Amino acid sequence: MTEPGQSNGGFWRSLRSGNFNSAIASMRGAQTAQQLAFIRSQMKDNRRPEVLGTPLDELEVVVFDLETTGFNHQHGDEILSFGATKVIGEQVIENETFHMIVNSGAPVPPFIAELTGITQHMVDAAPPLMEGLHDFMAFIGGRVLVAHAAAHDRGFLNAALWKTSKVRLTHRLLDTMMLAQRLYPEQKDYSLDELLRSSGIPVEGRHHALSDARMTARLWADYMQEIQARGHATTLGDLYVYLSEA
Known part of the structure; x- marks a missing residue:
């Protein structure tokens, strides 16, 4: 060399x-x-066992959503935007939110621009992916993460983290879809739209990362209340046990 x-x-x-x-x-x-x-x-010490003893009514989580250029990070799709809000127990902290459009280097397909409202011009003017990840991780801190159909978001986050930093996500990540499947096994449709409808939560601004995160946060808060009311779990550790019994 x-x-x-x-x-x-x-x-x-x-x-x-x-x-x-x-x-x-x-x-x-x-x-x-x-x-x-x-x-x-930020990838260190995110699975400390003592966190499992945290009461659910005191648990701090970050509920988040990603908008992406497509649905498969393995085929080159990339993150377009991050949206997140904090929740403590059953209370959504409305004034503690995060939203950021990023430029990951991938073009925005027309159907994605129509779906999300994120245009190529907006992406071209946005900060790079590394900066978005940095600011998103700063917002998260060491909190437990929550997402709907979380495997999708985990996959894109892991791909972005590996691409930029050669690390993988180590935060605990819970899925409101999995919670709904456990709480309401008779339900046939576990899409975010259907769960919002059945929970009486107004659907506003779908496919905007922050709007989706806020609506998912309301679902999470409702599910935490229901799980505790039924006596299924009182701590984070109990919640993992409850989900594992499905």
């Missing part, structure tokens, strides 16, 4: 001196290196 021209001189000087972190910062830019370090730090 030969040293390139002077444009990357800072990288090679740092590398020769043994300062690998400085070398990476020089190569990627200090801001990107700081974002990378932060994201990696």
